[in-house]
Amino acid sequence: MPIDINALLKSLEATGLATKIRESVFLFPMIESTHVIGLALVFGTIAIIDLRLLGLASTQRPFQRMASDILKWTWAAFAMTAVTGALMFITNAPVYYHNFFFRTKMLLLVLTGINMLVFELTAGRTIHGWDQAPSAPPAGKAVAALSLVMWIGIIFMGRLIGFTTSRAAVAPPPAAGVNFEDFLQGTPNSSGGTSTTPPPNK
Amino acid sequence: MVKQFAEWLSTTSPSVFIQNHNGWVIPTIQSIHIIGIAVVLGSVFMIYLRILGWAGMDQTLRQTTSRFGPWLTGGLYLMLATGVLMVIGEPVRELVTFSFWLKMFLVAVSTVFAAAFQVSLRKHEQRWEETLIKRRSIQGLAILTFLIWVCIIILGRLIAYDHIWGPWSPATKA
Numbered sequence: 001m002p003i004d005i006n007a008l009l010k011s012l013e014a015t016g017l018a019t020k021i022r023e024s025v026f027l028f029p030m031i032e033s034t035h036v037i038g039l040a041l042v043f044g045t046i047a048i049i050d051l052r053l054l055g056l057a058s059t060q061r062p063f064q065r066m067a068s069d070i071l072k073w074t075w076a077a078f079a080m081t082a083v084t085g086a087l088m089f090i091t092n093a094p095v096y097y098h099n100f101f102f103r104t105k106m107l108l109l110v111l112t113g114i115n116m117l118v119f120e121l122t123a124g125r126t127i128h129g130w131d132q133a134p135s136a137p138p139a140g141k142a143v144a145a146l147s148l149v150m151w152i153g154i155i156f157m158g159r160l161i162g163f164t165t166s167r168a169a170v171a172p173p174p175a176a177g178v179n180f181e182d183f184l185q186g187t188p189n190s191s192g193g194t195s196t197t198p199p200p201n202k
Numbered sequence: 203m204v205k206q207f208a209e210w211l212s213t214t215s216p217s218v219f220i221q222n223h224n225g226w227v228i229p230t231i232q233s234i235h236i237i238g239i240a241v242v243l244g245s246v247f248m249i250y251l252r253i254l255g256w257a258g259m260d261q262t263l264r265q266t267t268s269r270f271g272p273w274l275t276g277g278l279y280l281m282l283a284t285g286v287l288m289v290i291g292e293p294v295r296e297l298v299t300f301s302f303w304l305k306m307f308l309v310a311v312s313t314v315f316a317a318a319f320q321v322s323l324r325k326h327e328q329r330w331e332e333t334l335i336k337r338r339s340i341q342g343l344a345i346l347t348f349l350i351w352v353c354i355i356i357l358g359r360l361i362a363y364d365h366i367w368g369p370w371s372p373a374t375k376a
Contacts, residue, residue, distance in 0.1 A: 025366050029359060030356070033355060033359040036355050037352055040236070040242075040243040041240075042240075043237070044243050045248075058269060069251075070257065152237060159232050159233045163229050
């Protein structure tokens with residue numbers, strides 16, 4: 001029996017938890033802030049490891065020592081972003097699910113996972129040979145460079161989701177041929193105007 | 203007065219340019235700003251972990267700050283540059299908020315803290331490595347300053363939701 005994904009998304013959105021987050025003034029901004037703190041630590045710590053693999057920083061320190069020092073924090077921070085990300089997702093599940101940037105971000109996350117697996121199967125197997133060397137063998141360097149590029153992509157996609165999924169942004173466009181002057185006049189508050197609907201999360 | 207300045211700034215040509223290319227310029231600047239945050243938070247995090255003895259114990263404190271200090275400074279400059287661009291692009295959204303000014307105050311506080319720490323470490327290197335780093339008060343201070351960085355990130359996000367401050371937010375007084 002095929003799963004009706006749209007019904008599932010709608011029921012996620014209708015859960016008590018999702019409703020509670022949507023109706024609260026504080027919850028969504030706080031969850032989003034926690035997501036940013038988590039991702040800053042994920043990317044910050046992964047970059048330290050990747051730069052070490054590339055031979056661009058911390059080249060004097062044994063790789064394994066650094067990995068065991070740092071990666072547990074990366075995983076803790078990643079768990080933080082996963083939980084907060086899921087909480088944001090359920091508040092507006094059908095819209096996020098069909099959003100191009102959300103899908104691209106999820107795809108990039110899967111690719112970073114595969115990238116990690118590739119590392120384990122290549123440079124990870126010979127780690128004892130290069131642990132003290134200033135950089136990893138070519139396969140390890142390639143994984144590190146890809147990791148940096150993909151994580152930067154994930155950050156960009158994440159921010160674009162906020163610009164394309166808020167209730168204001170997904171509302172039907174006013175008319176073809178939008179003139180920017182119309183937006184600039186009107187209310188001086190560019191982030192939401194005077195209505196009672198929450199401003200877009202940009 | 204801030205509001206008048208913000209409204210004037212929004213009529214200047216750099217601001218109008220960003221507004222006219224709003225679709226991609228603002229998200230791009232914000233994303234680079236977030237990458238800056240990651241560099242800053244990652245760097246201070248490693249220094250705090252070293253002070254607390256939770257990571258990098260094969261390195262001295264001085265080695266740790268030499269590794270991450272320049273990245274912290276670089277990240278702060280990147281954030282300053284992209285932050286200025288965001289203010290130019292959306293002056294009213296940024297400047298006419300409570301969150302923005304509280305954030306700027308905390309940024310000033312933590313930058314002074316970080317600079318004072320660097321200067322003190324350079325002057326009293328041995329004392330830092332041998333005794334100061336083990337002191338409870340120093341470790342408490344490290345946790346406190348890390349929490350200030352966390353608050354800075356929260357306030358940065360709250361600029362978009364300034365109405366949650368209620369009467370404290372100038373944005374709610376239309």
